[in-house]
Amino acid sequence: MTRSWDWVTGEGLLGLDxxxxxxxxxxxxxxxxxxxxxxxxxxxxxxxxPRASSARRSSRTPTNGASPSRRWARRPG
Structure with missing residues (x-):
């Protein structure tokens, strides 16, 4: 049985097999x-x-090139 996935809201995608x-x-x-x-x-x-690594590469979260620890580090002064 083919299932229709809701890619707009993400509902039900934890059941993807x-x-x-x-x-x-x-x-x-x-x-x-x-x-x-x-x-x-x-x-x-x-x-x-292979899909998990593709999912990480396709992340739409913008970054400034800094590692997460440096992005959130407290700046002196």
């Missing part, structure tokens, strides 16, 4: 790929490693 569906969503540039990768880890652990 099809690595090919994750790949297709990645190619489409869907949101909530991290949630779906966690779902794959729960439901299909052998197929998630």
């Amino acid at each position: 099809d690595p090919e569906e994750w790949d297709a969503a990645f190619e489409r540039g869907e949101r909530h790929l991290g949630t779906a990768a966690i779902g794959l880890a729960f439901n299909c652990p052998l197929g998630t490693r």
Whole structure:
């Protein structure tokens, strides 16, 4: 049975169990790929490693190039 995933809200993506569906969503540039990768880890652990690294690379969180510890470090003065 093919399931329709809600990529807009991310609802139900923790139940994702099809690595090919994750790949297709990645190619489409869907949101909530991290949630779906966690779902794959729960439901299909052998197929998630390449996808998990892709999910980290596709993070949409802007950074200034500094490591997290330096970004939040207290500045002198």
